[in-house]
Every structure is written in structure tokens, then in C-alpha cells.
Amino acid sequence: MDALARKLGLRTQPTIFFTSAGLMVLFLIVLLLFPDQLNSSFGAGREWIVTNLGWYFIFGVTAWVIILLGVAISPYGQVRLGRKDEPPQYSFPSWFAMLFAGGIGTILMFWGVAEPVSHYSNPPKAGVEPYSVAAAQDGMNFALYHLSLHTWAIFCLPGLAFAYFIHRYELPVRVSSVFYPFLKDGIYGPIGRAIDILAILGTLFGVAVSIGLGTSQIGAGLGELFGWANDTTLQVIIVIVLTSVAVTSIVRGLDKGVKFLSNINIVMAIGLMIFVFLTGGMALFLLRELFETTGNFVSSLPELMLWNDALANVTKDEGWGWQGGWTVFYWAWTVSWAPFMGIFLARISKGRTVREFVLGVLFAPTIFTIIWFVVFGWSAMRIDGMDGSEGPIASAVAESIPLSMFAFFENYPLTTFIQGFAVVIVAIFFATSSDSASLVVDMLCTGDGDAGPTRQRVFWGVSEGLLAALLIVLAGDEGLNALQQVITVIGLPMFTLMFLAGISFLIALRKENLEYVTRVRGVPDEAVSAGKEALDRGEITGELPVTEKDEKVKSG
Numbered sequence: 175m176d177a178l179a180r181k182l183g184l185r186t187q188p189t190i191f192f193t194s195a196g197l198m199v200l201f202l203i204v205l206l207l208f209p210d211q212l213n214s215s216f217g218a219g220r221e222w223i224v225t226n227l228g229w230y231f232i233f234g235v236t237a238w239v240i241i242l243l244g245v246a247i248s249p250y251g252q253v254r255l256g257r258k259d260e261p262p263q264y265s266f267p268s269w270f271a272m273l274f275a276g277g278i279g280t281i282l283m284f285w286g287v288a289e290p291v292s293h294y295s296n297p298p299k300a301g302v303e304p305y306s307v308a309a310a311q312d313g314m315n316f317a318l319y320h321l322s323l324h325t326w327a328i329f330c331l332p333g334l335a336f337a338y339f340i341h342r343y344e345l346p347v348r349v350s351s352v353f354y355p356f357l358k359d360g361i362y363g364p365i366g367r368a369i370d371i372l373a374i375l376g377t378l379f380g381v382a383v384s385i386g387l388g389t390s391q392i393g394a395g396l397g398e399l400f401g402w403a404n405d406t407t408l409q410v411i412i413v414i415v416l417t418s419v420a421v422t423s424i425v426r427g428l429d430k431g432v433k434f435l436s437n438i439n440i441v442m443a444i445g446l447m448i449f450v451f452l453t454g455g456m457a458l459f460l461l462r463e464l465f466e467t468t469g470n471f472v473s474s475l476p477e478l479m480l481w482n483d484a485l486a487n488v489t490k491d492e493g494w495g496w497q498g499g500w501t502v503f504y505w506a507w508t509v510s511w512a513p514f515m516g517i518f519l520a521r522i523s524k525g526r527t528v529r530e531f532v533l534g535v536l537f538a539p540t541i542f543t544i545i546w547f548v549v550f551g552w553s554a555m556r557i558d559g560m561d562g563s564e565g566p567i568a569s570a571v572a573e574s575i576p577l578s579m580f581a582f583f584e585n586y587p588l589t590t591f592i593q594g595f596a597v598v599i600v601a602i603f604f605a606t607s608s609d610s611a612s613l614v615v616d617m618l619c620t621g622d623g624d625a626g627p628t629r630q631r632v633f634w635g636v637s638e639g640l641l642a643a644l645l646i647v648l649a650g651d652e653g654l655n656a657l658q659q660v661i662t663v664i665g666l667p668m669f670t671l672m673f674l675a676g677i678s679f680l681i682a683l684r685k686e687n688l689e690y691v692t693r694v695r696g697v698p699d700e701a702v703s704a705g706k707e708a709l710d711r712g713e714i715t716g717e718l719p720v721t722e723k724d725e726k727v728k729s730g
Contacts, residue, residue, distance in 0.1 A: 184630050186619040187713075189367050190348075194374040194619070195637070201375075202641060216659035223506070223666055224498035229482050231505040231665075234673060236479040238327040241676060242334070242532050250683050251529030255337045255520075262525040270538050271440040272522050272610075281321060281384075282546050283443075283600045284391055288578045289317040290551035291571045295564065298496050300489035305562050310555045311470060317551060318471045319478045320504050322543040323536060328508045330535040332516030332672045333523070335679035337531060341524050343682075344705035346621030346713045349373040349513045352675040354704055355682050362711060369671065373513035374615050376668055378638060379661055380510035381611045385642040387576075388604040389413055394576040395597040399590065409646050416601060417639025420608035424635045425628055439602045446592070446599060451549050453586055456556055463552045468544055506665025512672050517614045528683075550582070557585050608638055621713050 184191065205212055245251065254260065262269070293313030295304055302309050335352040345351035350366035360366060389412045393404035402408055423434075451460055486494040523531050558565030564572075570581035583592045612635040619630070685698040708714045 185627055186630060187621055190370050191619045194371050197375060198378055202644060213659055216663050220659045220662040223663060224502040228498055228502040231502050231669060232482060234669060235324050235327060235505050238331045239323060242327060242330055242536060246529045246532035250686060251527060253528045253686055255341045255523060255531060256525045260525040264522055268437060269522055271437045283603055284387060286546055286550035287554045287582045288571050288575045290314050290547060291554050291568055294555055295568045305564060307560050310560050314467055314547060314551055315471055315474045315478060317547055318544060322540040325508055326536050326539050328512055329515040329519060330532060331676045332512045333519030334531055335675045336516045337520035337523050338679055340520050343701040345708050347517060347617040348621050352678050355678045359707055370618055374618050376510045376664055377514040377611055377615055378641060381608060381638055382641045383661060384607060385604060386645060388600060391576040392597055392600055394574060395580050395593055398580045399593055406646055410643050413639055413643045416605050419605040421632055421635040423609040424612050424631045439606060442599050446595060447546060447549050450553060454553050456553060460549055460552060464548045467548050503662060506662045509665050509669045509672060510661045514611050514614045517617060518610050554582050609635060612638060
């Protein structure tokens with residue numbers, strides 16, 4: 175494998191690169207040849223997991239929130255993710271734009287109207303009347319629960335662990351590095367390689383499902399604008415265009431590509447939100463709801479974060495199906511993104527303290543998400559009437575979730591322009607997610623925070639687009655459904671793996687000497703040994719860590 179990598183001009187860990195690529199192709203072949211069988215097998219697995227282990231996901235994510243907040247307010251929050259006095263690599267606005275665009279910007283565009291209205295139409299809790307004020311309030315609370323604080327906790331805990339071991343222990347940019355306290359130099363052996371391969375596959379398939387959803391929404395928007403049929407041909411063309419944009423960004427790199435697109439995209443998204451806020455004729459109502467919704471969400475959060483709908487079999491005809499299909503699926507799907515988002519967050523967060531990282535990653539997107547859902551969700555439900563009967567927006571959501579955002583814009587001025595503007599935002603959001611994921615997968619293969627050869631980065635970008643396109647062309651909806659089932663099943667071991675990553679981080683953090691951690695780099699002795707081992711093996715390049723003893727020797 176080493177000889178083949180050199181012949182192809184790659185700079186990578188051959189076992190990780192070729193095994194991941196081979197398994198991706200093999201899985202795709204099986205998916206295309208046997209979509210029904212695969213869907214059935216993984217569907218049964220998903221059903222068992224959400225029914226019997228749904229509580230594990232719900233408890234786990236809540237535990238992550240508590241752990242993160244505890245670490246942030248503790249004295250360990252002052253530990254810097256890098257060397258002594260190393261300033262953050264990116265300004266806060268650029269940092270926020272990149273982490274948001276690489277995270278759930280796409281999901282907010284897809285669900286900004288659809289999720290609150292879905293819960294408003296079909297209340298999750300028994301005894302709540304559909305299309306009522308109570309249903310609207312519950313719908314908003316559940317939408318925020320799914321897509322704000324808890325979602326970012328799933329990204330934040332692995333991201334913090336990755337940033338700590340990559341920047342402080344100076345270990346390779348790989349998921350396996352966070353298990354150093356457990357595996358030691360075993361992170362370079364079969365177990366470590368298997369962890370990295372699983373992370374790469376989870377990232378590729380998780381992004382492929384998101385591209386599939388984004389393609390359907392963009393196709394729906396173009397159909398609304400131009401009357402085009404949202405068929406396979408149009409969706410493949412969309413994937414090709416998105417992949418081309420993503421690959422161009424990949425070639426330009428993190429600073430010139432991803433950062434540039436992310437900054438543009440977040441400005442466009444904020445502009446769209448301000449337009450809806452100002453032109454809908456309900457600015458005062460939305461301003462009041464901003465404060466009231468925040469209070470309702472905060473006060474209901476203790477109940478929501480522990481709610482398991484334990485009496486569903488008694489109170490609902492469909493039993494426990496709602497929470498299995500929404501909350502548990504969300505957490506399982508989101509955790510498939512955790513390695514990608516964790517590494518990406520770690521890569522762009524060098525120089526920040528643990529406290530800055532946690533509070534920034536958890537609360538900056540959460541605040542933005544609350545504002546976004548208030549503007550779009552409450553506007554949609556207010557247009558609907560909340561009078562106990564189905565209105566135009568609820569009807570549009572029931573008919574087509576991808577089309578619901580565009581139906582919503584029909585109630586605003588400059589409808590055609592705004593619908594086209596929204597299509598561009600969704601497209602760029604998905605392009606930034608794709609190029610971010612490709613760069614992270616490349617990092618997982620090289621073990622280095624620096625960009626690999628252009629052909630190597632382009633390979634992963636094209637692979638993601640090809641995977642999504644082939645699923646659309648050859649397997650259609652069945653293929654995407656099968657992939658969603660697979661991701662839910664893969665979510666269980668991935669969730670457990672990320673849980674262990676958090677425990678590993680806490681074990682290592684306890685070895686920090688807080689008396690000198692802010693005066694010199696002050697890494698634990700174990701970090702010095704880990705960095706030297708990685709350097710000697712050729713897994714990383716650069717200088718060895720600087721210890722307190724070294725600082726004293728240099729100062730005489």
C-alpha cells in the first residue's frame with residue numbers, strides 16, 4: 175500500500191485511505207444491488223435500537239451537556255488548546271461562520287418552517303390539540319430542543335476532546351488520537367486504524383444523506399421558480415453543480431475556500447432572516463416572541479432533556495413511535511457527523527481556551543438558532559392562524575416538507591426573488607458542508623492539520639458527490655431510505671465511541687497542573703511522550719512540545 179500511495183502521489187496513511195475508499199465502494203455496490211434487503215435488515219436493527227435503547231441516546235446527550243458546562247466553569251476551563259499565549263487562529267465572526275456553515279446551517283434552512291409546523295400539526299405530547307396555541311408553543315420547544323443546545327453538544331464534546339489531544343498532546347489529526355489514555359501507542363495499531371476508518375465512513379454516508387435532502391429542497395425550489403420537474407435528472411444536475419463548487423473550495427483550502435464561502439453564506443442567511451422579520455407585518459409580535467420563546471424553552475428544557483414518553487403505549491395509538499422517529503433518529507444521525515464536525519471544530523479552534531471553546535460552540539449557534547426559529551417558525555404558525563384548524567402552511571408541510579419553505583415565502587413581497595435567493599443559500603450551505611467534510615476526511619487520512627495534495631482532497635470531494643448522485647440515479651428513494659437506516663444503526667457504536675472519547679478527555683484533563691498551566695505551556699509528562707512518539711513514527715511533523723522544565727532550562 176505504501177508503494178501504491180507513493181506512485182499515486184498521495185500523502186496519506188495508506189491503510190486508512192485505501193481501506194476506507196474500498197469499503198465505501200463495496201458498500202455502495204451492495205446498496206445498489208440489494209437496496210430492499212439492506213433496507214429491511216437495517217430497518218429491523220433501527221427499530222430495535224430506537225425502541226430498546228432510545229433512553230440511552232436521550233440520557234447520553236443530556237449527560238454531554240452537563241459534562242461540558244461543568245468543565246467550562248471549572249478551573250480547567252483556563253487550559254489553552256495550543257501553546258503558551260497562542261492567539262486564536264480565526265476571529266470570532268469567521269470562527270462562528272465556519273462552525274455554523276459546516277454544521278447545521280443546512281438543517282435550519284430545511285426545517286426552519288417545517289419542524290415547528292410539523293409538531294404544531296401533530297403534537298408530540300398526548301392531550302394537546304393540533305393547530306392550537308399550546309401545540310404551537312410545544313412545537314417550538316421541541317424544534318429548539320432538537321436543533322440547538324443538544325445538537326451542538328453532540329459536536330462539542332468530541333470536538334473538545336479532538337482539539338485537546340491534537341493541539342495540546344500534538345497527536346495526529348485523527349479520531350483515534352483521543353483514545354491515547356486508553357490505547358497509548360495502540361492508536362497507531364489495528365484498533366486505532368479501525369476507529370479512523372469507521373469515522374471516515376460515517377462522515378461520508380452522513381454527508382451523503384444530507385446532500386440527498388438538500389438536493390430535494392433545491393429541486394423543489396427550482397420547480398417552484400421555473401416549473402421544472404423535480405426528477406432524477408434535475409437532482410443529478412444539482413449534485414454535479416454543488417460538487418463542482420465544493421471541489422473548487424477544497425482546492426483553495428480552508429482559509430481561502432471554506433472560510434470565504436462560510437462568511438458569504440452566513441451574511442446571506444442573516445439577510446434573509448432580517449427580510450422575513452421586517453416585511454411580514456409582525457415584527458412586534460416576533461420581538462415579543464423572541465424573549466417569551468427563550469423563556470419557555472429554558473423553563474421546559476429540564477423536562478424535555480429527560481422526557482422519554484414512557485406512557486406512550488397507554489396514551490397514544492402509535493405508541494412510542496414519535497420519539498423514536500424524531501428525537502432518537504436526530505441524535506443517531508447527528509452523532510454520525512460528530513467525528514467530522516469534531517475534527518473540523520478542533521482544526522479551526524487552535525489557540526482558544528477550553529472555556530471559550532465550550533461556551534462558543536454551545537451558545538453562539540444556540541442563540542442564532544433560537545432567533546432563526548422564532549422568525550421563521552412563529553411567522554409560519556401565525557400565518558396559519560392557530561385557530562384549531564389546518565392553515566395554508568400546515569397544509570404545505572403535510573404535502574411536501576422540501577417545498578414548505580418556498581410556500582412560506584409566497585406570503586412575502588418579492589416572492590420570486592426571495593425564493594431564488596433561498597435556493598442559493600441552501601446550495602452554498604450544502605457546498606460548505608461538503609467541502610468541510612472532504613477536508614476533514616483528508617485530514618483523517620493524513621493525520622495532519624495541513625492540506626494534503628490537491629488530487630487527494632479532490633478525490634474525497636468527488637467521492638461524496640458521486641455517492642449521492644449514484645444513490646439518486648440507481649437506487650432512488652429506496653437507496654436513501656436504506657442509507658438512513660444504516661446511519662441510525664451505525665449511530666449506536668458511534669455514540670458509544672464518542673462517549674468514551676469524552677471520558678478519555680476527562681482522564682487526561684485531570685493530569686493538568688493548574689498552578690502553571692497559564693504561565694508556560696505546562697503539558698503533562700504523558701503529553702510530551704505522546705508527541706515525541708508521534709513525531710518519531712512520522713505520523714506528524716513539526717517541533718516537540720515545550721515543557722515547564724524546558725522553559726526553566728532556556729531561561730537559565
